[in-house]
Amino acid sequence: MIRVENLSIELGEFRLHDITLDLEEGEYLVLLGPTGSGKTVVIECIAGIHQPRTGRVLLDGNDVTRLYPEERNIGYVPQDYALFPNMNVRRNMGYGLRARKRPASEVDARVQAMMDMLGVAHLAERMPLHLSGGEKQRVALGRALVTKPRILLLDEPLAALDEDRRAELAAELRRVHRELHGTFVHVCHSFEETADVADRVAILESGRLAQVGTIEEILARPASTFVARFTRTRNVLPATAERIGGACRVRLGQGPVLASDYAALDGPVMVGIRPEDIRFLDGQDEPANAFRGTVVALRPKPTCTEIELDVGVPLVAIERRGLGAYEFQVGQKVAVAVEPEAVKVFPRD
Amino acid sequence: MSGSRARAHLFIALCYACTLVVVLSSCWLFLSNVDQLVPAETVQTTDTESWRTETLSRRFAGGFWEDPAFWRSMNLSVFTATLTALLAALIGIPAAYALTHYRIPGRGIIDVLFSSVIVLPASAVGLCLIIMFQYGPLHGLQENLGFQVPHTLLPGLVVAQLVLALAMGLSAWRAAFAGVNPRFEHVARSLGSSRWRTFWTVSLPSAKSGLIAGFILAWVRALAEFGAVLIFCGTFRELPVSRFPGWAKDLQMQQADYLSVGMWVEIEFGNIEYGFGIAFALVLISAVSVYAIHRIGGKGYVW
Numbered sequence A: 001m002i003r004v005e006n007l008s009i010e011l012g013e014f015r016l017h018d019i020t021l022d023l024e025e026g027e028y029l030v031l032l033g034p035t036g037s038g039k040t041v042v043i044e045c046i047a048g049i050h051q052p053r054t055g056r057v058l059l060d061g062n063d064v065t066r067l068y069p070e071e072r073n074i075g076y077v078p079q080d081y082a083l084f085p086n087m088n089v090r091r092n093m094g095y096g097l098r099a100r101k102r103p104a105s106e107v108d109a110r111v112q113a114m115m116d117m118l119g120v121a122h123l124a125e126r127m128p129l130h131l132s133g134g135e136k137q138r139v140a141l142g143r144a145l146v147t148k149p150r151i152l153l154l155d156e157p158l159a160a161l162d163e164d165r166r167a168e169l170a171a172e173l174r175r176v177h178r179e180l181h182g183t184f185v186h187v188c189h190s191f192e193e194t195a196d197v198a199d200r201v202a203i204l205e206s207g208r209l210a211q212v213g214t215i216e217e218i219l220a221r222p223a224s225t226f227v228a229r230f231t232r233t234r235n236v237l238p239a240t241a242e243r244i245g246g247a248c249r250v251r252l253g254q255g256p257v258l259a260s261d262y263a264a265l266d267g268p269v270m271v272g273i274r275p276e277d278i279r280f281l282d283g284q285d286e287p288a289n290a291f292r293g294t295v296v297a298l299r300p301k302p303t304c305t306e307i308e309l310d311v312g313v314p315l316v317a318i319e320r321r322g323l324g325a326y327e328f329q330v331g332q333k334v335a336v337a338v339e340p341e342a343v344k345v346f347p348r349d
Numbered sequence B: 001m002s003g004s005r006a007r008a009h010l011f012i013a014l015c016y017a018c019t020l021v022v023v024l025s026s027c028w029l030f031l032s033n034v035d036q037l038v039p040a041e042t043v044q045t046t047d048t049e050s051w052r053t054e055t056l057s058r059r060f061a062g063g064f065w066e067d068p069a070f071w072r073s074m075n076l077s078v079f080t081a082t083l084t085a086l087l088a089a090l091i092g093i094p095a096a097y098a099l100t101h102y103r104i105p106g107r108g109i110i111d112v113l114f115s116s117v118i119v120l121p122a123s124a125v126g127l128c129l130i131i132m133f134q135y136g137p138l139h140g141l142q143e144n145l146g147f148q149v150p151h152t153l154l155p156g157l158v159v160a161q162l163v164l165a166l167a168m169g170l171s172a173w174r175a176a177f178a179g180v181n182p183r184f185e186h187v188a189r190s191l192g193s194s195r196w197r198t199f200w201t202v203s204l205p206s207a208k209s210g211l212i213a214g215f216i217l218a219w220v221r222a223l224a225e226f227g228a229v230l231i232f233c234g235t236f237r238e239l240p241v242s243r244f245p246g247w248a249k250d251l252q253m254q255q256a257d258y259l260s261v262g263m264w265v266e267i268e269f270g271n272i273e274y275g276f277g278i279a280f281a282l283v284l285i286s287a288v289s290v291y292a293i294h295r296i297g298g299k300g301y302v303w
Helices: A039-047 A089-099 A104-118 A133-145 A163-180 A191-197 A215-220 A225-230 B002-037 B060-066 B068-101 B107-119 B122-134 B136-145 B153-178 B182-190 B195-206 B208-223 B227-233 B246-250 B259-268 B272-296
Strands: A002-011 A014-023 A028-032 A054-059 A074-077 A151-155 A184-188 A200-205 A208-213 A235-244 A247-252 A255-259 A267-273 A278-280 A290-300 A304-310 A314-320 A333-338 A344-347
Touching: A002 A039, A014 A039, A014 A208, A028 A039, A028 A191, A039 A074, A039 A151, A039 A184, A039 B182, A074 A133, A074 B182, A089 A104, A089 A133, A104 A133, A104 A163, A133 A151, A133 A163, A133 B182, A163 A184, A163 A191, A184 A191, A200 A215, A200 A225, A208 A215, A208 A225, A225 A235, A225 A267, A225 A344, A235 A314, A247 A267, A278 A314, A290 A314, B060 B272, B068 B153, B068 B208, B068 B259, B068 B272, B107 B153, B122 B136, B122 B153, B122 B227, B153 B208, B153 B227, B182 B195, B195 B208, B208 B272, B227 B259, B259 B272
Parallel strands: A028 A184, A028 A200, A074 A151, A151 A184
Antiparallel strands: A002 A014, A002 A054, A200 A208, A235 A247, A235 A267, A247 A255, A267 A344, A278 A333, A290 A304, A290 A333, A304 A314
């Protein structure tokens, strides 16, 4: 439905390299990346705020690259919401319909319906200055949606909100997306927020597309050490790989670890192991890919305890919190194992 | 520990002392003038200048407010300054919008040119204008069309004021537009609003207070103009009434000088307290205007 093709642009020091993205009708795509990776520039190119140096933006098969923003029918909600300070909530929300010269009765009816849907009808006469962050977000969302855009671009819609309001509004975004059967592109820098809303994720690293896929695909098979680190793979370590038949054996610290999935690599590599894939052994079984070491530090978190281990190399593991959870002590000797499928192997950067 | 505390106190004391010097000296500047407004016993009591219609009495500031010539001066100044400010806004606001929104080649040179107009002595601007209109293509144009710009009420006075008023206004209007969140316009256009409609419904209202402040600033700058007006137009008080156009007589502006020029002429003629009277009126107008700019919330630091 929307296709971004070989998009490149230079803005001062910043460069966006050859971005290609496909978006299906009704999809919720998250553009994920650290600050300065170019997420906002990508959606601003889609919205028509920047003209790309090369590449095209196709909407339903039509090239819209050279069209003005007002000719594209693409909704845009910037990070600071940018509610017009000289208009109250009702006039802000009706702005797009008035610009399209819709009759006043239709504007009123559609704005009222949108305010009811988003639960902001009681704020209709308020000025933007007197709205909270969450209220502003809903009004900005409504202002963009009331014109029925082909696609809605959301730039860090949850970044300005408190921690506990964020989950609530993420759920709200999912609900609106479902009810309107809309196509959303959501820019964000937090992997946790992404997991709350996304059908599919596109990860950007310094102006380049690092990986595109569902959350499960990216967790199962990160394309690079950058993606692995960014999606909370805490253990990313240098190692050596050698090919043995169909599998590849990676030497890490004291012993070899099998990584069955990645057969193509040889020589110096990086490995990624997620903390939740490290299993503590009770001393009975002794699988081949086991490590012995000591507990170096314990860091309690809301839902788990992070356990820092020294097994010849530093490793971070986690233990779920709750009744019956195993209690560790600093300095305690432990044995851990990793399943071969859980070991991700990457070329050395 | 105590040494660093002592140094901190010394620093604060120094800052306060310097502020006190600034405040006291500006108060003194204005208050010492008040003293001059009341004439001494020895001042001449009759005025021999043809321009003056009343005799000078030993009243506050020579009783300038009772003199019709003063009010003709005031009419002329307020009328031309308002015309200048409107003209400056008509040219300056779209220019300021373009300079903040589009990548105009040579923007740096435009910056330098306009900033140098602000810091240049206004009399030099007047001289440049004289040369510009007395020689070259503009001179030929005036000859052919049968009118004259220098030494006229209109358009001469307005042209002389416009250069500085525009430079001043432009910097304020640019600051006003630069202070508007660019995303307002991005969002408006993504909602289907054209550039033209976006300018009128979003950009202009969002910059409103800064734009009004810039207008007042341009108006005060035009009213306070001295050097350029004096060099470019000279004085009008000695001209016979028949030389003034009908509208100037209707609006009671004939045989009157621009306020600042009039003040200078009075002092040159020895009517010190009358000159100070005009200065007093100018101080009042400036103070009220600056207060208005602050109340509106304009960026008071552009000059």
